[in-house]
Amino acid sequence: MIPAPLLRLLIPALVQLAALFSPALRAAERPRDTRPNIVMIVADDHGLDALGCYGNPVISTPHLDALAADGTRFTHAFCTTASCSPSRSVILSGQQNHRNGMYGLQHDAHHFQSFDRVQSLPVLLGAAGYRTARIGKFHVAPESVYAFQTVLSGGAANDPATIGRSPVEMAERTREVIAAPDPRPFFLYFASDDPHRANAVLPDGKPTFDTYPQPNSFGNRPAGYPGIDPVRYRPADVRVPAFLPDTPASRAELAEYYQAVSRLDQGVGHLIALLKAAGHYDNTLILYLSDNGAAFPGAKTTLYDPGMRQPLIVRSPGRRNPGAVQSAMVSWADLTPTLLDVAGVATHRTPFDGRSFRAALDGAPVSGWDTVFASHTFHEVTLYYPMRVVRTRRHKLIVNLASELPYPFALDLIKSPTWISATLPGATHYGRRTIEKFLHRPRLELYDLARDPDEITNLADSPAHAALQADLLAKLKAFQTASHDPWFHLWTYR
Amino acid sequence: MIPAPLLRLLIPALVQLAALFSPALRAAERPRDTRPNIVMIVADDHGLDALGCYGNPVISTPHLDALAADGTRFTHAFCTTASCSPSRSVILSGQQNHRNGMYGLQHDAHHFQSFDRVQSLPVLLGAAGYRTARIGKFHVAPESVYAFQTVLSGGAANDPATIGRSPVEMAERTREVIAAPDPRPFFLYFASDDPHRANAVLPDGKPTFDTYPQPNSFGNRPAGYPGIDPVRYRPADVRVPAFLPDTPASRAELAEYYQAVSRLDQGVGHLIALLKAAGHYDNTLILYLSDNGAAFPGAKTTLYDPGMRQPLIVRSPGRRNPGAVQSAMVSWADLTPTLLDVAGVATHRTPFDGRSFRAALDGAPVSGWDTVFASHTFHEVTLYYPMRVVRTRRHKLIVNLASELPYPFALDLIKSPTWISATLPGATHYGRRTIEKFLHRPRLELYDLARDPDEITNLADSPAHAALQADLLAKLKAFQTASHDPWFHLWTYR
Numbered sequence: 001m002i003p004a005p006l007l008r009l010l011i012p013a014l015v016q017l018a019a020l021f022s023p024a025l026r027a028a029e030r031p032r033d034t035r036p037n038i039v040m041i042v043a044d045d046h047g048l049d050a051l052g053c054y055g056n057p058v059i060s061t062p063h064l065d066a067l068a069a070d071g072t073r074f075t076h077a078f079c080t081t082a083s084c085s086p087s088r089s090v091i092l093s094g095q096q097n098h099r100n101g102m103y104g105l106q107h108d109a110h111h112f113q114s115f116d117r118v119q120s121l122p123v124l125l126g127a128a129g130y131r132t133a134r135i136g137k138f139h140v141a142p143e144s145v146y147a148f149q150t151v152l153s154g155g156a157a158n159d160p161a162t163i164g165r166s167p168v169e170m171a172e173r174t175r176e177v178i179a180a181p182d183p184r185p186f187f188l189y190f191a192s193d194d195p196h197r198a199n200a201v202l203p204d205g206k207p208t209f210d211t212y213p214q215p216n217s218f219g220n221r222p223a224g225y226p227g228i229d230p231v232r233y234r235p236a237d238v239r240v241p242a243f244l245p246d247t248p249a250s251r252a253e254l255a256e257y258y259q260a261v262s263r264l265d266q267g268v269g270h271l272i273a274l275l276k277a278a279g280h281y282d283n284t285l286i287l288y289l290s291d292n293g294a295a296f297p298g299a300k301t302t303l304y305d306p307g308m309r310q311p312l313i314v315r316s317p318g319r320r321n322p323g324a325v326q327s328a329m330v331s332w333a334d335l336t337p338t339l340l341d342v343a344g345v346a347t348h349r350t351p352f353d354g355r356s357f358r359a360a361l362d363g364a365p366v367s368g369w370d371t372v373f374a375s376h377t378f379h380e381v382t383l384y385y386p387m388r389v390v391r392t393r394r395h396k397l398i399v400n401l402a403s404e405l406p407y408p409f410a411l412d413l414i415k416s417p418t419w420i421s422a423t424l425p426g427a428t429h430y431g432r433r434t435i436e437k438f439l440h441r442p443r444l445e446l447y448d449l450a451r452d453p454d455e456i457t458n459l460a461d462s463p464a465h466a467a468l469q470a471d472l473l474a475k476l477k478a479f480q481t482a483s484h485d486p487w488f489h490l491w492t493y494r
Numbered sequence: 495m496i497p498a499p500l501l502r503l504l505i506p507a508l509v510q511l512a513a514l515f516s517p518a519l520r521a522a523e524r525p526r527d528t529r530p531n532i533v534m535i536v537a538d539d540h541g542l543d544a545l546g547c548y549g550n551p552v553i554s555t556p557h558l559d560a561l562a563a564d565g566t567r568f569t570h571a572f573c574t575t576a577s578c579s580p581s582r583s584v585i586l587s588g589q590q591n592h593r594n595g596m597y598g599l600q601h602d603a604h605h606f607q608s609f610d611r612v613q614s615l616p617v618l619l620g621a622a623g624y625r626t627a628r629i630g631k632f633h634v635a636p637e638s639v640y641a642f643q644t645v646l647s648g649g650a651a652n653d654p655a656t657i658g659r660s661p662v663e664m665a666e667r668t669r670e671v672i673a674a675p676d677p678r679p680f681f682l683y684f685a686s687d688d689p690h691r692a693n694a695v696l697p698d699g700k701p702t703f704d705t706y707p708q709p710n711s712f713g714n715r716p717a718g719y720p721g722i723d724p725v726r727y728r729p730a731d732v733r734v735p736a737f738l739p740d741t742p743a744s745r746a747e748l749a750e751y752y753q754a755v756s757r758l759d760q761g762v763g764h765l766i767a768l769l770k771a772a773g774h775y776d777n778t779l780i781l782y783l784s785d786n787g788a789a790f791p792g793a794k795t796t797l798y799d800p801g802m803r804q805p806l807i808v809r810s811p812g813r814r815n816p817g818a819v820q821s822a823m824v825s826w827a828d829l830t831p832t833l834l835d836v837a838g839v840a841t842h843r844t845p846f847d848g849r850s851f852r853a854a855l856d857g858a859p860v861s862g863w864d865t866v867f868a869s870h871t872f873h874e875v876t877l878y879y880p881m882r883v884v885r886t887r888r889h890k891l892i893v894n895l896a897s898e899l900p901y902p903f904a905l906d907l908i909k910s911p912t913w914i915s916a917t918l919p920g921a922t923h924y925g926r927r928t929i930e931k932f933l934h935r936p937r938l939e940l941y942d943l944a945r946d947p948d949e950i951t952n953l954a955d956s957p958a959h960a961a962l963q964a965d966l967l968a969k970l971k972a973f974q975t976a977s978h979d980p981w982f983h984l985w986t987y988r
Contacts, residue, residue: 101603101605103875109595109978109980110980111595111607111609113605113607115605380980381597381980382980382981382983382984384878384896402878402896402899404898404899404900405896405898405899406898408987409987411983414987484603486603486604486874486875486876487876489876489905490876493902493903493908
């Protein structure tokens with residue numbers, strides 16, 4: 001007879017022991033699993049501006065271009081917040097960050113994390129019998145909420161030595177998942193640190209973003225990375241997007257950024273080669289996307305289009321329409337519902353802020369996909385700047401809930417030579433915006449994206465657009481209510 | 495032979511099993527422990543304005559007055575932040591909330607919590623052989639950081655049915671700790687919900703702070719509470735402090751608040767009676783304090799003195815000077831170092847922002863206790879309003895780091911009939927301040943507390959006080975640096 005107190009202590013151990021064997025048992029009992037594998041590649045700060053298949057004639061991204069040519073390229077895909085941790089929390093939960101609790105960055109003093117009640121994509125897929133594995137940048141918390149069965153390699157945020165900078169090595173390490181003799185389908189979350197800005201390392205070992213007037217390296221280093229054939233760019237050749245100033249500093253930084261993108265592209269190429277070699281290319285749903293726009297002031301941390309409009313390339317098993325271009329407006333809140341739908345996981349009891357766009361994966365025209373919402377509150381915990389956004393095909397309304405404050409800057413962006421050199425005394429403009437308007441924003445911003453794609457002319461409170469503004473505001477408030485936005489009460493209390 | 499995987503799983507269970515017995519074994523091996531017990535009573539929103547021993551001639555607090563008469567009453571004790579969760583995190587960690595990560599409220603969507611690395615008072619006392627137990631309001635997180643061995647009863651924030659409203663019942667439940675036949679000393683953390691404002695419960699079961707024009711009940715209820723002899727007050731009799739408007743609404747609310755204080759006083763009386771009955775009164779260090787000032791606009795959530803200057807009554811074992819009045823300036827960051835010092839726990843490896851005032855516990859004059867610091871960033875997560883404060887005996891400097899924003903209101907305060915009725919259209923003042931100045935604050939506030947104890951006349955940026963201001967600002971920045979304040983960088987980036 002085992003005494004009751006001892007039994008109570010033994011039960012968790014026995015449950016864990018049983019769990020060690022049960023997946024294999026379950027797999028052996030049932031017919032071969034025909035559900036597709038899922039590989040989600042999440043880049044770090046890769047904007048729509050720096051991809052061949054999205055129209056950049058200079059940058060070399062042959063593997064991503066090939067993926068698009070064999071799959072579907074989304075032209076209207078959006079993150080819901082242009083900050084790393086919150087965006088990844090949305091990608092992995094299907095909930096807006098203001099609902100899942102990840103209001104800002106996860107690391108160091110910022111310390112944001114999701115609620116324990118959140119049911120994440122890896123946990124739901126794991127519960128449905130998928131093998132789940134992640135490699136590279138994680139940057140969400142708590143680990144228990146975003147639990148993967150296998151952590152191939154993690155890494156701290158902004159760690160210069162992270163494997164997330166070495167995408168061919170990353171891909172190589174996924175071999176054990178891709179080539180495993182396990183009949184269960186797998187979900188692989190492949191998250192690079194490229195092409196994020198990189199901390200330089202000072203002689204005393206301390207990391208720093210202070211490189212001015214030298215450009216940030218974007219992780220490029222003289223020693224290179226295993227398996228990477230570096231693609232270098234001349235500053236004179238890069239294409240300067242409209243949101244950036246065209247200066248020697250911005251061109252030098254764009255050249256570094258491009259090189260980091262090309263490095264990542266080679267990692268994607270190696271990953272796809274491994275999938276093909278293992279015979280999994282045709283039964284794997286492959287997605288390529290980025291958490292938010294490029295790490296330049298005017299993109300990342302803003303909800304202007306360079307911050308929130310993102311690459312999304314999807315290659316579906318049995319795709320019927322290679323090279324399709326999909327114009328449905330989808331957001332990162334839709335990813336988890338979509339992937340669970342693809343995996344056949346019932347989700348009627350899981351509260352999502354997005355919905356499945358499975359029907360759109362092969363590029364088929366779909367209706368009812370013409371509005372997305374976005375929500376930013378923090379990046380670093382010291383940078384409070386809540387914004388709520390509704391974007392339709394033609395218009396965007398931004399509500400700046402703390403517009404009295406100057407627009408705050410992420411540490412890596414305020415120290416960027418692009419910003420510093422463009423805002424020296426006497427400067428008036430940053431890209432097409434005035435510096436003054438970039439730093440001091442009105443409570444409402446309304447843009448006609450058809451006439452004004454760079455979001456320069458604010459139509460808010462103009463009589464000609466009163467009805468439009470009221471309609472968008474009503475949509476935005478309904479979104480806030482439906483997504484349990486804690487900041488909704490500021491409409492009443494301010 | 496037990497297989498290695500099974501053994502790995504069994505070990506944690508065996509360790510726990512061993513731990514069940516080891517304290518008793520350890521206790522039996524060594525001589526009787528002569529370290530004092532510690533009972534820390536933490537009230538919720540009990541200001542200095544509502545205690546007999548602090549000069550209020552109307553309110554009935556005989557047990558607290560008796561404790562002060564038998565111990566030491568501190569006249570210059572300060573919380574370091576006037577918001578429940580952050581203040582409690584400071585009380586229990588000895589670190590400023592901006593250092594321990596508890597930047598705002600813990601519950602619901604606010605979701606702030608301390609870093610896993612924080613070493614808290616109960617954990618350190620437990621490791622030193624103390625029995626540790628808590629009852630009532632907790633409101634800090636994670637549980638693992640602020641772990642007590644015994645949780646007599648917890649309760650959710652603002653729960654109308656919490657035992658924290660029934661202080662005699664609370665005291666009664668501590669009997670098992672106080673009277674336990676265990677030779678180890680105990681640390682009892684006794685945290686009431688009184689005299690916090692109370693949620694009313696609507697007929698549909700939903701909680702609400704909307705009671706206007708009726709006063710908030712402050713937990714008072716017609717059915718009363720077990721063991722409590724309700725003390726009711728006439729609105730005409732209460733003393734309206736200078737920070738409040740003298741209106742029928744404020745008087746009605748103060749009367750309710752007083753009643754809640756008198757209820758708590760009876761709970762303290764019962765707790766002390768239990769200590770005496772168990773023979774522990776003379777070997778127990780007893781502290782009475784509050785997390786922050788009264789739950790009225792102008793006190794709680796502000797760092798004006800009604801928000802941060804607090805009751806602190808201490809009764810030491812073998813006290814040499816009953817009825818002493820101690821004027822040393824101490825803050826809640828000093829509590830954990832002090833109690834660990836009293837318990838003889840070595841703390842040289844624990845980073846504290848406070849220091850031990852053990853030498854001051856019996857009322858002996860001490861030198862070098864003339865400055866305190868305070869730090870507020872959030873209350874609710876939607877209420878961003880970072881303030882940093884240095885207060886000397888005569889002066890206070892407040893830096894409002896987001897002074898562009900209107901001053902934000904806690905939900906219970908903005909709905910208070912005291913505020914609503916005093917700020918109806920046409921009103922100009924709230925207490926002695928203008929409503930305009932209460933809502934819109936300058937970046938710097940500098941007060942001469944000797945001439946202006948109500949902090950009305952802002953001396954900041956006046957030429958006559960330039961040297962004083964520079965000196966206080968230097969002290970404040972040094973404090974921010976020493977306490978690892980993440981918001982320090984706003985001095986550079988704004």
